[in-house]
Amino acid sequence: MSKELIRLRDLTMEFDGERILDSINLYINDHEFLTLLGPSGCGKTTTLRIIGGFLNPTSGTVTFDGEIINDVPPYKRQINTVFQRYALFPHLNVFDNIAFGLRVAKLPAEEVTERVNRMLEVVSLKGYGHRHINSLSGGQQQRVAIARALVNEPKVLLLDEPLGALDLRLRKDMQIELKRIQQAMGITFVYVTHDQEEALSMSDTVVVMDKGRIQQIGKPEDIYNEPKNAFVADFIGESNILDGVMLSDYKVRFFGRTFQCVDKGFAPNESVDVVIRPEDIDIVAPEEGHLVGVVTSVTFKGLNYDIIVEFKGFKWLIQTTDYHGEGATIGIRLNPEDIHIMHKSEYSGMFGDYSSYSAEYDELTEDAEDEEE
Amino acid sequence: MKKTNRILTILIFIFLYIPMAVLIVASFNTGKDITNFEGFTLNQYAELFRDEDLLRLLGNSVLIALLATGVSVAFGTVAAVGIHSLKPKMRKVVMSLTNIPMTNPDIVTGVSLSLLFVFVGSGMLGQRESLNFWTLLIAHVTFGLPYVILNVMPKLQQMDGSLTDAAMDLGCTPVQAFFKVILYEILPGIVSGGIMTFTMSLDDFVISYFVTGSQFVTLPVEIYTYTKKPIQNKVYAMFTLLFLLIFVLMVAMNLLQLRAGRKRETMRSVSRGGIIFRRCVAGLVAACLLVGCGFLIFGNKQERITLNVKNWGMNMADGSDGTLDIVKAFEEKYPHIKVNMSYYESNEALYSQLSNGGITVDVIIPSDYMIDRMIQSNMLLELNFDNIENFKYVDEQFKNPAYDPENKYSVPYTWGTVGILYNTKHVDEADLTGWDLLWNEDYAGKILMIDNSRDAFGIAQYLLGYSINTTDKAELDACAQKLAEQKPLVQQYVMDQIYTIMENEEAWIAPYYAGDCMLMMEENEDLAFFLPQEQGFNLFTDAMCIPTCCQEKEAAELFINFLTDPEISGANMDYICYGSPISAAREHMEDYLATSEIVYPSEEVLAKGTAYAYLSEEITRYVEGLYQEATKLNAFG
Amino acid sequence: MRKNKSVLLSTPYILWMLVFTLIPLGVVGYYALTDPESGAFTLSNLKDLGMYLPVLGQSVLYSLASALICLILGYPVAYYIAHRGPVAQKILYMLVMLPMCMSFLLRTLAWVGLLQDTGIINNLLEAIGIGRLQLIRTPGAVILGMVYNYLPYMILPLYATLVKLDHRLIEAAEDLGCTPAKTFMKVILPLSVPGIFSGITMVFVPAVSTFYISQKLGGTDTVLIGDLIERLFKQGDNPNLGAALSLVLMALVFVCTGIMNRFGGDEEGGVIV
Known part of the structure; x- marks a missing residue:
């Protein structure tokens, strides 16, 4: 494993008595692609800004390469940032924007030209040097912002929702592009997003945050497959979350039935959250099912159908490739490895009923977080 | 609806531009009067x-405007950045502070600043001249700052805050970030704030009028105070040129903006022009400051002594109409x-200016009773x-006069009478019965009244048969009543x-000083002078004195x-048409x-004239109060 | 937080404004409460104020009248300008601004030349046989002077409000069945209220405190509070009474702008241009 580059110790941040960050402990390795993931207001941007040096934590330390850098101003840190809305300088053209940092550092003109041109190639913007910023498309502006940061050869690149303002197609392309650049340059990326798909597809490590606290740290697969609590389960992908009772190891009871599962180590008869991913549910004929319900709504999603099925007054989301009409009675089967058991947490009972909960977040509500800073 | 709007708009524009057209036409007029081309x-x-x-x-006005603009822009921009990063609550407080000079009436701002400068400068620091160039500059900066701030703040708020972060992220110190990034973003606000400050400062009259001293006067203040001569046509010429200049500047600015706007839309390649334009503006601001400062240092390096003379308007020969230019002759000799000549309208105004303080004056020429009052108030030097x-x-x-019995404080300058100037075309000779002409209802609306308490009361006293030096309050009240009766006419x-x-x-019809009447009679042949001998008239002496705020006493005495x-006095009288207290001068007069x-009435006539004496501070103030009430308020009915 | 340092940049400014706006008002208060001769504390200046109430009332009356006239004249003009193309807007805007940049004193003097008994208008009237009229030295002339000088101050904020008005709102109103008149009354007018109040304030404040206009265009009966203050400071040698009157004027203006702001919705930095 590569060596540790940044460590956050007991970071706490308060604005006007309101706690934005609550003892964040995190280390980031060299060459790692780490993503801070969470809904707006979860503190991920604040964490990023503390690493960048734009905010001073109320308490706790930031260590960079073994040195505490709390009091080092941003312009002295070997860290560069790609800002949420790029923050390109409107009075400068593409070339001058990218050259900005090098010129501030008073590098010789030839070196500046050479490095900027090389960087333009890296971000596939060769020949765009004299274009005006406002004449570029969103994706091109994005690339300029990345080039402007990378040309300074930072040890760490901070990216604050860099793809938030792009449309879906472009976002997919840029995800691949970013990953490529990160691997080509071999530097550490700390990436902030509220888009779970982005986080899962690009990162080496995902940090799920909510309400100023870290909920789970892990590889994308672990986060998805083994969510630590109901929040993570719901935020990463979609989940049906039910109340259950752990009868004993590998045995859980919910909906009046006892199911086999793969989890253990709970107290006997402990109340737990049972998480079942919608795509893991197998639909069978009613007589073969563990449970029998009625389809109340069907939405065509392209790859599959999202159907809402009502079981004894509870609504489940099931993803299936087969069409089942509204009003149809169906049965479902649950395999032991599809049933995830987790301890009750403050999030228990908040999610699960699809008639009232929507996982969509408005991208721009992130602004509210910025205003406070 | 749309059509009426268009017609109305055209009419309003005509309404807005007609007076300016009048002035512009007047600048090409051979005649003196604005009404007759x-x-x-x-x-x-x-x-x-x-x-x-x-x-x-004009140079003074431009200098002050440039300096005030430069300082306001630099100071205001820095302050705006500071205010922008204040907490919202504090920001609100500061913004309401900023709004005070914006909402406060100019006259209150002017009055309050002048009181402050005099209170602190003269009262606390013991400055001789607390109203000077610097106070004028401070006042202009004070009302200019809010314009800059109110224009820059919105730009700062519109600016993407992460631009600053981005600059610092890329290695800029906060100061570098300001000059390399923020400045460009807020420049439009700075420019429009600067332009507003400049135009406001250039044309400011009210505030300058209150805070200006006698040494450094701007054009609008001079236009206001020097109204004795009809405003000369060359002032209209200046107006026309300024109009053209501002018009061209505005058109140019708009064209530039339009072009810049179009460029931004198409934006095929980067426009260096915009950046160059912005650099030019920034350079211009810096240049304003530099030139201004240079001017100051340069201007202050005068080797010559400045002698500040405060005189009545049109009361010293100035070289026009073939007369001697007294000041020039003096400066040639010394x-x-x-x-440096400045003017006052009445004895009371002079007293007020001196006692308000804050100015340096070396020579004044008040009248008899006022000299006595000033001696009593310790305002004159021996x-x-x-x-x-x-x-x-x-x-x-004329030596050892009643107002200066030991002749320690004054040297007589002129003497003369107060009579009535009337227009023979319109006034019937038969109505020339005395001061009551001024109360003659046949001439209602065509009568001017002299606007100072002492002369106005004097006229009422002659009319009512009281002594002009009465201290009887009942008699004074009756005079006020008489003046109030006259007001509608x-x-x-x-x-x-x-x-x-x-x-x-x-x-x-107007009561006025004989010498001035002579001057007006030279301009209009139909004017004539009438001295109401039967009822009596005022015989006054104006004498030169040195007030305590004098700084160049020896030069003042030379002057x-x-x-x-005698020769100079005679030449002087040729212009101002008064009697000289020096008999020998009479030989040098035309x-x-x-x-x-009129200039030299016979002994017999002179015997009927009487002179004002200083009464007491209490009576003086009592009379002044009555005069205000009778003429300004409708207190007497 | 890091921004603390730039907060310090505002300190000199705050000090400057305290010293040169708030403290001077304190000095005015001090003068208002002292005796002109002895310098001792007195309330007599304030007691004398009662006598000046009619003048104050007259000032308020004239300036309110001129603010209203400015509104009636200025609204259609602002509306007209706001509905031109961008180039025409710029030109017309400039033409409104231009008079504000020219000497206020000379422009007022030009009105004297136009209105006086022997002036241009009366000469014309006489020439076409109507005969001379009493134009100058009437309340009307003073109000005319105010309207003339301060009309741009009304047009500019009105224009700023009207030009920002979303055109789709008008279309929506028409779509919902409003006649043009109803659209104006129910949509445009209510939305331009902030501009109206800011315009009224910007006309009222300089008008209520003017002394030059009333001195030049007014007669012996149109004395305004500004005249009195100017006279007391510059000629009457009673700065203390003048200070007391200034305080009254200031209080009047602040009360009026306060009311206007309450109705108009306090827009931070709601200044023209």
Whole structure:
């Protein structure tokens, strides 16, 4: 494993008595692609800004390469940032924007030209040097912002929702592009997003945050497959979350039935959250099912159908490739490895009923977080 | 609806531009009067560029405006950045502070600043001249700052805050970030704030009027205070040129903006032009400051002594109409002295200006009773008569006068009478019965009344048969009553404006000083002078004195001595048409004046004149209060 | 937080404004409460104020009248300008601004030349046989002077409000069945209220405190509070009474702008241009 580059110790941040960050402990390795993931207001941007040096934590330390850098101003840190809305300088053209940092550092003109041109190639913007910023498309502006940061050869690149303002197609392309650049340059990326798909597809490590606290740290697969609590389960992908009772190891009871599962180590008869991913549910004929319900709504999603099925007054989301009409009675089967058991947490009972909960977040509500800073 | 709107808009624009058209036409007029276009000429423009005084005043205005703009822009921009990062609550407090000069009426701002400067400068620091160039600059910066801040703040708020972060992220210190990034973002706000400050400052009259001293005067203040001569056509010429200049500037700015706007839309390649334009503006601001500062340092390095003389308007020969230019002659004789002339309208105004403080004056020429009042108030310095040799030429009857019994403080300058100037075309000779002419209802609306308490009360006292030096409050009240009765008949209460109004026959009857009346009679042949001998009239002496705020006493005495030279005095009287207290001077005057009954009335007539005496501070204030009530308020009914 | 340092940049400014706006008002208060002769504390200046109430009332009356006239004249003009193309807007805007940059004193003097008994208008009237009229030295002339000088101050904020008005709102109103008149009354007018109040304030404040206009265009009966203050400071030698009157004027203006802001919705930095 590569060596540790940044460590956050007991970071706490308060604005006007309101706690934005609550003892964040995190280390980031060299060459790692780490993503801070969470809904707006979860503190991920604040964490990023503390690493960048734009905010001073109320308490706790930031260590960079073994040195505490709390009091080092941003312009002295070997860290560069790609800002949420790029923050390109409107009075400068593409070339001058990218050259900005090098010129501030008073590098010789030839070196500046050479490095900027090389960087333009890296971000596939060769020949765009004299274009005006406002004449570029969103994706091109994005690339300029990345080039402007990378040309300074930072040890760490901070990216604050860099793809938030792009449309879906472009976002997919840029995800691949970013990953490529990160691997080509071999530097550490700390990436902030509220888009779970982005986080899962690009990162080496995902940090799920909510309400100023870290909920789970892990590889994308672990986060998805083994969510630590109901929040993570719901935020990463979609989940049906039910109340259950752990009868004993590998045995859980919910909906009046006892199911086999793969989890253990709970107290006997402990109340737990049972998480079942919608795509893991197998639909069978009613007589073969563990449970029998009625389809109340069907939405065509392209790859599959999202159907809402009502079981004894509870609504489940099931993803299936087969069409089942509204009003149809169906049965479902649950395999032991599809049933995830987790301890009750403050999030228990908040999610699960699809008639009232929507996982969509408005991208721009992130602004509210910025205003406070 | 749309059509009516269009017509109305056109009409409103005509309404807005007609007065300016009048002024522009007047600048090409051969005749003096704005109302009569007599012929086309470009002479006024040539005159304008020959008139050093006018150009200097314009220069002063421009200098103050440039400096105030430079300081406000620099100071205001920095402050706006600071305010922007304040917490919302504090920001609100600061913004309401910023709004005070914006919402406060100009007159209150002017009054409050002048009181502050005098209170602190004269009262606490013991400065001689607490109203000066610097106070004027401070005042202009104070009302300029809010314009800059209110224009820059929105730009800061619109600016993407992460631009600053981005600059710092890329290695800029906060200061570098400001100059390399923020400045460009807020520049439009800075420019429009600067332009507003500049135009406001250039045209400011009200605030400047209250905070300006006698040494550094701007053009608008001079236009306001120097209304004795009809405003000369060359001022209109200046107006026309300024109009053209501002028009061209505005058009140019708009064209640039339009072009920049179009570029931004198409934006095929980067426009260096925009950046260059912005750099130019930034450079211009810096240049303003530099030039201004240079001017100041340079300007202050005068080797010559400045002698500040405060005089009545049109009360010293200035070289026009073939007379001697007294000031020029003096400066030629004493090259190390430069005379700075400023004016007052009445004795009371002079007293008020001196007692308000804050100014330096070396020579004043008040009238008899006012000299007595000033002596009593310790406002005059004793003269060193060793420096005023020419005092020996002064006639004995003018030495040791009642107002200065030991003749320690004053040297007489002129003497004269107060009578009635009337227009023979409109006024029936039969109505010339006495002061009651001023109460004659047949001439309602065509009567001007002299606008100072002492002369106005004097007229009422002659009419009512009281002593002009009465201290009986009942008699004074009766005089006030009489003046209040006159008010509906009076067109205007005037001092120096009388010239224009009588000459162009806007009014027909006015009591005024004989010498000034002579001047007006020279301009309009239909004017004549009437001295109400039967009821009595005021006989006054104006004398030169040195107030306690004097800084160049020796030069002041040189000047007084110079004016007391019989030859100079005679030449001076040729212009101002008063009697000289120096008999020898009469020989140097033009015959028609030396023999004029108006300038030199016979002994017999003079015997009927009486002089004002200083009464007491209490009575003076009592009279002033009554006068206000009678003429300004409708207190007497 | 890091921004603390730039907060310090505002300190000199705050000090400057305290010293040169708030403290001077304190000095005015001090003068208002002292005796002109002895310098001792007195309330007599304030007691004398009662006498000046009619003048104050007259000032308020004239300036309110001129603010209203400005509104009636200025609204259609602002509306007209706001509905031109961008180039025409710029030109017309400039033409409104231009008079504000020219000498206020000379422009007022030009009105004297136009209105006086022997002035241009009366000469014309006489020439076409109507005969001379009493134009100058009437309350009307003073109000005319105010309207003339301060009309741009009304047009500019109105224009700023009207030009920002979303055109789709008008279309929506018409779509919902409003006649043009109803659209104006129910949509445009209510939305331009902030501009109206800011315009009224910007006309009222300089008008209520003017002294030059009333001195030049007014007669002996149109004395305004500004005249009195100017006279007391510059000629009457009673700065203390003048200070007391200034305080009254200031209080009046602040009360009026306070009311206007309450109705108009306090827009931070709601200044023209």
